[in-house]
Amino acid sequence: MKNDPYKKAGVDIKAGNDLVDKIRKDVASTFDKNVLGGIGSFSGFYSLPKGFKNPVLVACTDGVGTKVALAQKNSSLGTIGQDLVAMCVNDMVTSGAHPLFFLDYFASSKLNVTETATVIKGIAKACKKTNCSLIGGETAEMPNHYIGKNFDLAGFSVGIVEKKLIIDSSKVRKNNIIIGIESSGAHSNGYSLINKLIKESKLSKSEKEKLTKLALKPTHLYTNVILDLVKKVKVKSIANITGGGLTENIPRSIPNTLSSEIYLKNWKMPQFFATLQKLGKIEMRDMLRIFNCGIGMTVIIEPKELDSTIKVLSKHKFKGFMIGKVIKKSSSAITFL
DSSP, X not given: OTTOHHHHTXXXXXXXXXXXXXXXXXXXXXXXXXXXXXXXXXXXXXXXXXXXXXXXXXXXXXXXXXXXXXXXXXXXXXXXXXXXXXXXXHHHHTTTOEEEEEEEEEEESSOOHHHHHHHHHHHHHHHHHTTOXXXXXXXXXXXXXXXXXXXXXXXXXXXXXXXXXXXXXXXXXXXXXEEXXXXXXXXXXXXXXXXXXXXXXXXXXHHHHHHXXXXXXXXXXXXXHHHHHHHHSOOOEEEEOOTTHHHHHGGGGSOTTEEEEEOGGGSOOOHHHHHHHHHHTOOXXXXXXXXXXXXXXXXXXXXXXXXXXXXXXXXXXXXXXXXXXXXXXXXXXXXXX
């Protein structure tokens, strides 16, 4: 349309329509038999799966934070979609819930169809990996609200779990052990600091590129391994190690009447984190509060379940470590030894 007043104001409706055409097949490929309708409706419809006696819906929302800025700067947006899905479904699976469907929100000052399509295709790919249908989303073009080419992402996921099978901390007991499952890297937390350290470091260009590549590794999707694990092992509680690191997230999976102790020598902190620590001269207590330090998720089990747990993790190509145990209540919710 010539002389389109809305386009002159910074909003390109045609670009939005072009985006829908680019992502239509990828989004539709995530649909399962419970999805009702197609793309373009005012709402997404999903029929609850059968087989549940007392189903409980579980909802999560999250974002990718400033990892987006690092990915955009380095033209590496292909896996940011997985980061977004992982941040939501990894929280969800700590309750033992199966993801059902996902929605995304993409906001920018000016819609870049190619970049946005790359991100949403990544979201769709991750949804397929976790058996989660991408049934809706919003793409907002807001000129003068976001700066330059910056954009932001948010995700929303809904899942389901049988009420009697909900995993919380109520069954955790003294002397239960804490198993740490390896992370892929920083996942999607701590990136304001990571970006600052990379920018201000005196590393060579090749060293910065190597560190950036490690920083952009996509967040692990733990859904399939955890759902398999809870079928074969009596998992007492689960923690997703996100913002707040090990320091703040492990205590969330333990009753207030108990505490935990973590043995730092039981796993080796990946070199990526050691490099960040050195660059920023960061004390270990702060590393443990900011980053996952190589442990992306923890599960609490009885000691007799250790071998079975490691076997399931190995089947899904994850490494696991016995990193700590539950102890009687002390002055601190978590102690690092």
